Amino acid sequence: MKIESRRGSERTKINRERRRRRFVAGTKRGKIRQHGTVEQKRWWPWITIVVVPAIIATAGALYSAHLSLQQAGRQEALAQSGANQAVDAELSAKPAVIASVREADYTNSSWVFSRPLSESTVKSIAGYPYAWWRNKGQHLPHDVVSKMEQELVDKKRSLGGFLTVYDCLDSSCKNGSSHLVTVVGNRREKVRVVDIRVKVLDQTEAPHGTLIVYPGEGANAIERIGIDLDDPSPRVMLIPENGGDLRPLLDVKSIDLDRGEQQGFEIIALTSNYRVKWELELTVAYGQSTKEKIRIRSDGTENGAPFDTVPANRDGNYSGGVYVRDNSTGEFPRER
Known part of the structure; x- marks a missing residue:
């Protein structure tokens, strides 16, 4: 137990x-x-x-x-x-498009005067003969030669002379004026030319004093625009480089200018009937919906002297005579 x-x-x-x-x-x-x-x-x-x-x-x-x-x-x-x-x-x-204008250099040209000139006056203003250029003129500095040529132009103008050129629009050949026009965009936005037309300001009788003719070939330009002032409603037409039909300028090309961008063209205005004073009128658009009308006259401004185009007819009736340069000598003999 x-x-x-x-x-x-x-x-x-x-x-x-x-x-x-x-x-x-x-x-x-x-x-x-x-x-x-x-x-x-x-x-x-x-x-x-x-x-x-x-x-x-x-x-x-x-x-x-x-x-x-x-x-x-x-x-x-x-x-x-x-x-x-x-x-x-x-x-x-300033306008949305700023323009600059100068007369084009043409070798195929004439000077028309409202009043008759004496043979001595014609000889003093027409130009230097080729013999003078070969013996003396070609040895002068370029700026001196340019100054002398400009002095001759100024003398012709002081005597009431008009520079005319000879050219053709389609098959119609006649005299008129030629200007180099440059347009520059002057807005932040792109400026687009939506319309360009000719506004005739005055028509008067053509001068029939004295005619001095300088035969030659017309000057070449990158873009050539033709205006037929004999047309009741003259239009601004593009002259094709390689021939062909004339077409309204803005139907063929657009003119759009950024700020500072420029475009140049030669305007050839021809007439056979009257002395015509005229100006260009451009309608431009920029921004959302802003439109502006701009006039261009012979000095590039809106209020300067208008373009002044006069006819010249070698076969016409000139009270002071017709003088035609001889291209072999550079002399100016009286033709009739």
């Missing part, structure tokens, strides 16, 4: 020890399972105090940067708009 009693006591102790160990082990596992929750509770105040404000500050900085970029874009757009308005105001002081 004592032996069994001892064994019972030992089992009890063993069972108690087992239960104690299981309790301890269970408790430790519980602490381990609860450890993450405890740590989270321990770190959460720091997250709230440090991380959240940092996130809010970063978001605020990004939003502020976004607003700053938007404001900078608006300010830049306003500044550009102000600059454009200033440029537009400056450019609007």
Whole structure:
């Protein structure tokens, strides 16, 4: 009995020890399972105090940067708009197309005078004979020769002379005027010529004083435009380089000019009946819907002297005679 009693006591102790160990082990596992929750509770105040404000500050900085970029874009757009308005105001002081005009150099030309000239006067203004050029003129500096030639032109004009050229439009050949015209765009936007027409200002009797003829060939130009002033409604026609029918200029080509871009052409206006004063009238468009009418006269401005085209007829009746240059000598004998 004592032996069994001892064994019972030992089992009890063993069972108690087992239960104690299981309790301890269970408790430790519980602490381990609860450890993450405890740590989270321990770190959460720091997250709230440090991380959240940092996130809010970063978001605020990004939003502020976004607003700053938007404001900078608006300010830049306003500044550009102000600059454009200033440029537009400056450019609007002049027409949308600025023109320059000068007479073309033609070897096949004539000078017509309203009054008769004496043979000595004709000899003094007509030009130097070839013998003078061979013996003296060719040895002179170019600027001196140019000055002498310009002086002869000025003398002819002072005597009421008109320079005329001889050319053909289709099969119709007659005298008239030739000018080199250059147009330049003068707006921020592209300027487009939508219409170009001739406006006749005056028609008077052609002069029949004296005629001086310089036979030769017409000058060549990159772009040649013809106007028949004998037509009741003269049109601006493009002269084909290799022949062919004349066609209205703007039906064949467009004239679009950026700011500062230029385009040049030769305008040949012919007449056989009257002395005609005229001007060009351009209608141009730019921007959204802006249109502007521009007049071009002989000096390139809107208010200068108009183009002045006179006929010349070698077979016509000139009270002061007809003088024709002899191309072999450069002399100007009176033909009749």
